[in-house]
Amino acid sequence: MYLHALVVSLSLGVLIRGAAESEWCYNKCDQGPSQWVYYPDFSCGGKTQSPIDINISHAVTDHGLNDFTFMNFSSKHVIKYIKNNGHTVKCNLTKDAVEVSGGGLKGTYSTLQFHFHWGDTKHHPGSEHMINGERYPMEMHIVSMKKGATVEEAKKDPDGFAVLGFFINATEGGEKSEPWEKLTSYLKSISEKDKELKFNEDISINDLIGHVDLTKFYRYSGSLTTPECNEAVVWTVFHEPINVSKDLIQRFASDTTLTNVYRPTQKLNGRKVHASPAIPLPNSHSWCYDDHCEHRPSKWHLLPDSKCNGNRQSPINIDSDSVEVDEKLVPFTFKNFGNKHAIKYITNTGHAAKCVLKDDLVEVSGGGLKNVYSTLQFHFHWGTDSQDSEGSEHTVDSKRYPMEMHIVNKRKDLSLDEALKAPDGLAVLGFFIEAPRSSKSGSSSSDAHETTNPSSNPTSNKEAWNKLTGYLSAIPNIGSSVEVKEEISIDDLLGSVNRDSYFRYSGSLTTPSCNEAVVWTVFKESVRVDIDMMRKFPKHAGYHDVFRPTQSLHSRKIYTSASSVPQPILCYVLLACLCAIFR
Numbered sequence: 001m002y003l004h005a006l007v008v009s010l011s012l013g014v015l016i017r018g019a020a021e022s023e024w025c026y027n028k029c030d031q032g033p034s035q036w037v038y039y040p041d042f043s044c045g046g047k048t049q050s051p052i053d054i055n056i057s058h059a060v061t062d063h064g065l066n067d068f069t070f071m072n073f074s075s076k077h078v079i080k081y082i083k084n085n086g087h088t089v090k091c092n093l094t095k096d097a098v099e100v101s102g103g104g105l106k107g108t109y110s111t112l113q114f115h116f117h118w119g120d121t122k123h124h125p126g127s128e129h130m131i132n133g134e135r136y137p138m139e140m141h142i143v144s145m146k147k148g149a150t151v152e153e154a155k156k157d158p159d160g161f162a163v164l165g166f167f168i169n170a171t172e173g174g175e176k177s178e179p180w181e182k183l184t185s186y187l188k189s190i191s192e193k194d195k196e197l198k199f200n201e202d203i204s205i206n207d208l209i210g211h212v213d214l215t216k217f218y219r220y221s222g223s224l225t226t227p228e229c230n231e232a233v234v235w236t237v238f239h240e241p242i243n244v245s246k247d248l249i250q251r252f253a254s255d256t257t258l259t260n261v262y263r264p265t266q267k268l269n270g271r272k273v274h275a276s277p278a279i280p281l282p283n284s285h286s287w288c289y290d291d292h293c294e295h296r297p298s299k300w301h302l303l304p305d306s307k308c309n310g311n312r313q314s315p316i317n318i319d320s321d322s323v324e325v326d327e328k329l330v331p332f333t334f335k336n337f338g339n340k341h342a343i344k345y346i347t348n349t350g351h352a353a354k355c356v357l358k359d360d361l362v363e364v365s366g367g368g369l370k371n372v373y374s375t376l377q378f379h380f381h382w383g384t385d386s387q388d389s390e391g392s393e394h395t396v397d398s399k400r401y402p403m404e405m406h407i408v409n410k411r412k413d414l415s416l417d418e419a420l421k422a423p424d425g426l427a428v429l430g431f432f433i434e435a436p437r438s439s440k441s442g443s444s445s446s447d448a449h450e451t452t453n454p455s456s457n458p459t460s461n462k463e464a465w466n467k468l469t470g471y472l473s474a475i476p477n478i479g480s481s482v483e484v485k486e487e488i489s490i491d492d493l494l495g496s497v498n499r500d501s502y503f504r505y506s507g508s509l510t511t512p513s514c515n516e517a518v519v520w521t522v523f524k525e526s527v528r529v530d531i532d533m534m535r536k537f538p539k540h541a542g543y544h545d546v547f548r549p550t551q552s553l554h555s556r557k558i559y560t561s562a563s564s565v566p567q568p569i570l571c572y573v574l575l576a577c578l579c580a581i582f583r
Ligand SMILES: *[C@@H]1O[C@H](CO)[C@@H](O)[C@H](O)[C@H]1NC(C)=O
Pocket: 071, 072, 075, 077, 078, 094, 097
């Protein structure tokens, strides 16, 4: 009985699906793209759909997007058939002959086919993806499937398919491209739906791609752009278009009578679009710390989307007389701070030296934080290369330290976009950096500061700092980055600094857009680093004094962890007890 019902419902499903698949269309029928979302078996109403409009100014450079390896893209004998399937013109390739890997893809993909999206005969453009709101005349999709997977498996895998999207730009008259001339000469003969011809030309996929720079591309996670819209595609959209003469582009609409065969763009829903390092991203250096550019700190609030004029801005001066003890500020729990392979690369952002960590590896919780945070990156603020340089962002009782290190953490349950909007979306750990005390004054009990703070003699791992600062000479240019291969952990860099004793307040990012989304922790004890290593930051980066002036506290309060009993005192107490016992 139960089995029977199952069989009936399964076969019904197949029937409905079969009917729906044959019915969908782009225009010319009732089942256009706006209706696709209502098919229960389709994913077209999902949250990670394609195509999208790529806003270049919101794209983020991903240094993992290395060069592609294309196998048999230049073979002149892999395009087997050309077919009109009623929705598009599709070229099927020789099975298992063509492959794509690299380009930040996880593994090797077998290339199955390529096909096209276009507009109409009145020059209405018909690319699926858009770039900064612009639609190109056409788009070519080269579709590959994870090597070794079946179609059914691939449809269920978020990385099941890799599609390469190429924009096609119309050029006026001029020289016609011979490969495109040959390809489009077939269109008249396959004007009817389901008509298929053997392809007998000696042209390769590379002949069609032409001079496009294959190192410049965007990457995002999306879907097939036709029903069933499976969310199983790693998308690559190349930045440069293929230039094809206008007359040849026209043939797609006029010879097949299929027109406007593209799906409208879909919502991003918080997805990030990544750019390969070869793409120069605009606007990323349009603000600065000094007055060599228009947007110095006093003008940051004029930048687009700026929150820099808000009333919970960072950094601040911490007046140690007016802080309040908060018993909830307990010790932190640090996960993988000891991992010596957590740093992916170090980059010169033009404002700082930033160490980007591997995804989902390092975490921070406890310390009075209400959530678990994933550690994204850490970076440095510095002054000049002089002996008495001051370059920290926070100050304590108006004292500015030589440098400050910021470890940036994002609430694990939020996307970065969401975190930037939540008041506690980010947690930043700030450590002051100064030179080690010389051994003479370090143990001197005549030093007033020493006697009030007897446990304070932190050290950090000199070798780790040496390795880290050694990379700075490899990134002299803004935007350059270098993979970190040496073994360096965050624990090594922090050394024995007391991580239980800190200040807490609510603030903002200290760089534009200054989002007021940060739970700040500023540690009382400073990390000790040799001055020669500190000097490498301004020397190799080529800029200095990269810190924002302190901001008004307004009505905010600064809290402090309860002062822990310094170790030596604890020892005395223990000794006293022991003595008492043995007396
Ligand atoms: C594909 O490339 C491989 C290795 O380069 C080669 O042996 C094979 O003949 C090529 N196949 C076709 C159909 O060109």
